[in-house]
Amino acid sequence: MARNNNGDVSSTGRFRFVAATLLFIFCMLIFLFWRLDNVRVEAVRLVVIEKFVPNFNFLLAPFTMLQNIALDFRSYSNILELNRELNQEIQQLKYWKEQAIQWEAKYAKLLDLNNVKLDPKLLFISGVILADSGSGFRQNVLINIGSEDGVRVGWAATDGLGVVGRITGVGRSTALVMLLTDTASKVAIRVQPSGARAVIQGDNTKFPVLELLEKSKNVSAGDRVVTSGDGKVFPKGLLIGRVVEDSMGRKRVNLSANYSKLAFLRVMRMNEIEHVNESEALVGDEIVDTNVSTNQGIANE
Amino acid sequence: MSNALWFQRTVYSVISLLFILWLISPQNSLPQAIPAPEFLLCLTLAVILRKPEVLPVILIAIIFLFCDFLFNRPVGLWSGIVIILTEFTKTQYWRYKGSNFVTTWLFSSFVIAFGIGTYILILILFMVPHTNLSQYLVWVLITIFSYPIMFCVSFLVVRSDKKNYQDRILGGRA
Numbered sequence: 312m313a314r315n316n317n318g319d320v321s322s323t324g325r326f327r328f329v330a331a332t333l334l335f336i337f338c339m340l341i342f343l344f345w346r347l348d349n350v351r352v353e354a355v356r357l358v359v360i361e362k363f364v365p366n367f368n369f370l371l372a373p374f375t376m377l378q379n380i381a382l383d384f385r386s387y388s389n390i391l392e393l394n395r396e397l398n399q400e401i402q403q404l405k406y407w408k409e410q411a412i413q414w415e416a417k418y419a420k421l422l423d424l425n426n427v428k429l430d431p432k433l434l435f436i437s438g439v440i441l442a443d444s445g446s447g448f449r450q451n452v453l454i455n456i457g458s459e460d461g462v463r464v465g466w467a468a469t470d471g472l473g474v475v476g477r478i479t480g481v482g483r484s485t486a487l488v489m490l491l492t493d494t495a496s497k498v499a500i501r502v503q504p505s506g507a508r509a510v511i512q513g514d515n516t517k518f519p520v521l522e523l524l525e526k527s528k529n530v531s532a533g534d535r536v537v538t539s540g541d542g543k544v545f546p547k548g549l550l551i552g553r554v555v556e557d558s559m560g561r562k563r564v565n566l567s568a569n570y571s572k573l574a575f576l577r578v579m580r581m582n583e584i585e586h587v588n589e590s591e592a593l594v595g596d597e598i599v600d601t602n603v604s605t606n607q608g609i610a611n612e
Numbered sequence: 613m614s615n616a617l618w619f620q621r622t623v624y625s626v627i628s629l630l631f632i633l634w635l636i637s638p639q640n641s642l643p644q645a646i647p648a649p650e651f652l653l654c655l656t657l658a659v660i661l662r663k664p665e666v667l668p669v670i671l672i673a674i675i676f677l678f679c680d681f682l683f684n685r686p687v688g689l690w691s692g693i694v695i696i697l698t699e700f701t702k703t704q705y706w707r708y709k710g711s712n713f714v715t716t717w718l719f720s721s722f723v724i725a726f727g728i729g730t731y732i733l734i735l736i737l738f739m740v741p742h743t744n745l746s747q748y749l750v751w752v753l754i755t756i757f758s759y760p761i762m763f764c765v766s767f768l769v770v771r772s773d774k775k776n777y778q779d780r781i782l783g784g785r786a
Contacts, residue, residue: 338691341687378637444684445636571641
């Protein structure tokens with residue numbers, strides 16, 4: 312290289328400066344645009360992700376495997392303790408199984424009385440997690456189902472037990488799920504049994520905060536937290552977790568979904584509620600219920 | 613010479629890609645107390661301090677914009693800041709050309725701290741939802757401490773050249 316201390320102030324140097332300035336301004340303009348018109352830039356983001364992630368999925372596999380090995384190894388170390396806990400849990404589960412069988416019988420009887428036909432359509436679509444958000448500051452995952460599978464923005468994603476997050480972006484064959492722990496995540500909830508409404512707000516910790524909690528005196532640690540269905544995009548009555556209190560006395564939620572081992576997500580189909588308002592939908596012998604609320608209604612008893 | 617440069621650029625891009633893939637590979641989805649260090653910034657600074665011609669600003673801009681998209685960060689902000697940081701580092705290259713590793717580490721630490729400080733300041737200014745500040749402080753520290761690792765990785769991009777660069781831990785100019 313023929314450059315030295317003095318040679319730097321040359322036409323190439325000036326060109327470099329101009330290029331850097333232009334690129335900087337370009338980046339800042341994108342940022343401003345992102346702040347003002349979030350939806351459009353997020354759509355571009357999904358296009359970028361969708362072009363990249365599925366194509367490089369084969370490269371992701373070895374990394375995922377390594378991580379899983381590390382996790383498994385860690386779990387071996389406390390296997391004894393785990394075994395003891397599991398034995399206890401089995402005892403408890405037996406009790407719940409009995410309860411479930413009884414409830415099932417009761418449920419069947421009630422269904423029979425009602426003569427309700429459940430929606431034959433799938434209640435949920437399962438997807439595999441393709442990618443994580445790369446930084447520690449956002450909590451999202453990317454799943455391998457998208458608009459081709461009928462996924463829409465706003466639907467809930469669960470891990471089979473508890474709510475994991477909400478669909479915030481849908482590409483053709485991928486969808487972005489914002490986890491409940493993300494700082495931008497807000498979901499309307501109800502605390503059972505008091506029925507108090509609140510909003511669960513992520514703050515990048517394991518335990519999201521309960522904000523705007525009404526009747527907070529009636530809410531105590533251990534109460535169940537379920538989605539309230541306010542806003543009509545999120546199904547009603549999905550389990551989120553249990554109330555806990557932190558050292559500052561703030562009410563937080565211990566999430567039921569096992570966030571440390573997420574691999575598959577269930578995206579809950581939400582039937583549009585508007586359909587029920589049409590008169591034709593109500594005429595006829597089949598009254599289609601939003602199944603989610605029916606199922607959960609029994610579970611809440 | 614030019615061929616070698618393009619080779620080094622390719623190696624840099626491939627390493628960056630591998631790091632991106634590692635970061636987005638699905639792992640524990642619980643929020644971590646310690647965020648992942650900004651490996652790419654460390655690598656970029658290390659390469660620039662050893663051989664600035666390898667990394668034209670356009671390559672840096674493309675890679676970091678791509679990261680912004682993939683990592684669900686506010687699009688454009690971090691890449692804009694990184695452009696400023698790397699251009700500044702390029703102007704300081706001649707000052708640190710012959711100096712040892714510890715000196716460049718200190719210099720990079722200041723650059724990293726300044727960059728992340730600006731980032732969080734702008735996030736607050738534009739009222740973008742963000743986590744509490746202590747986590748960003750941890751991010752600064754962990755990034756600074758990951759710099760030596762990425763300095764070693766940078767040898768894959770630019771081979772050791774005893775005449776020019778800070779390839780010894782301590783000790784004066786060549």
